[in-house]
Amino acid sequence: KVAESCTKKAKATVEPNHEDMLKAAKTYLAIKKICSEEHLDAMTIRCFDIVKACGTTSCLALALLNDEGIVAGCEGDMQTLITMILAQRLCGEKAFMANPSMLRDDRSLLAHCTVPLSMCENITLRSHFESSIGVAIQGDLPCTDYTLLKWGGDKLDRFFVTEAQALPIEYSNHFCRTQIQLNANLKNYL
Numbered sequence: 001k002v003a004e005s006c007t008k009k010a011k012a013t014v015e016p017n018h019e020d021m022l023k024a025a026k027t028y029l030a031i032k033k034i035c036s037e038e039h040l041d042a043m044t045i046r047c048f049d050i051v052k053a054c055g056t057t058s059c060l061a062l063a064l065l066n067d068e069g070i071v072a073g074c075e076g077d078m079q080t081l082i083t084m085i086l087a088q089r090l091c092g093e094k095a096f097m098a099n100p101s102m103l104r105d106d107r108s109l110l111a112h113c114t115v116p117l118s119m120c121e122n123i124t125l126r127s128h129f130e131s132s133i134g135v136a137i138q139g140d141l142p143c144t145d146y147t148l149l150k151w152g153g154d155k156l157d158r159f160f161v162t163e164a165q166a167l168p169i170e171y172s173n174h175f176c177r178t179q180i181q182l183n184a185n186l187k188n189y190l
């Protein structure tokens with residue numbers, strides 16, 4: 001039912017087949033069960049371990065969990081998870097974990113293979129960018145105002161926050177599936 005529901009929500013499915021959708025749905029149900037049993041309201045997972053061990057990704061699972069109110073990040077990135085929890089609690093909105101992918105003086109491209117589905121105008125089901133397996137989300141994010149923030153540093157002693165406007169973007173197969181271009185210079189942040 002999970003696989004069928006996600007397929008119906010998508011405007012298209014590109015690489016994943018029925019078996020890929022079932023594996024991704026089972027991964028979601030397994031992670032959701034752990035979250036329930038452990039009473040978690042936030043979690044992060046080392047995604048590439050899942051790819052190697054299970055032959056699928058957790059991208060779809062994290063998207064669904066974020067929509068259900070469990071703040072879910074990947075790559076085992078605790079600093080970003082803390083930032084996502086902070087963002088959700090301060091703003092009352094879902095957060096999108098994104099990697100800086102192309103930084104210029106007048107704009108920055110951020111991308112990742114998971115995003116809360118509720119943040120997107122449309123979604124396309126794709127394979128994971130780096131591994132070409134599993135189910136990832138290519139979300140079309142609205143061109144509106146966004147707040148970018150990151151709490152990090154070796155001792156959680158660095159904080160970055162800025163507002164930005166999303167700019168129209170032409171999709172590229174050279175970055176993770178969900179992509180957003182913002183009118184912000186993030187070079188100094190890195």
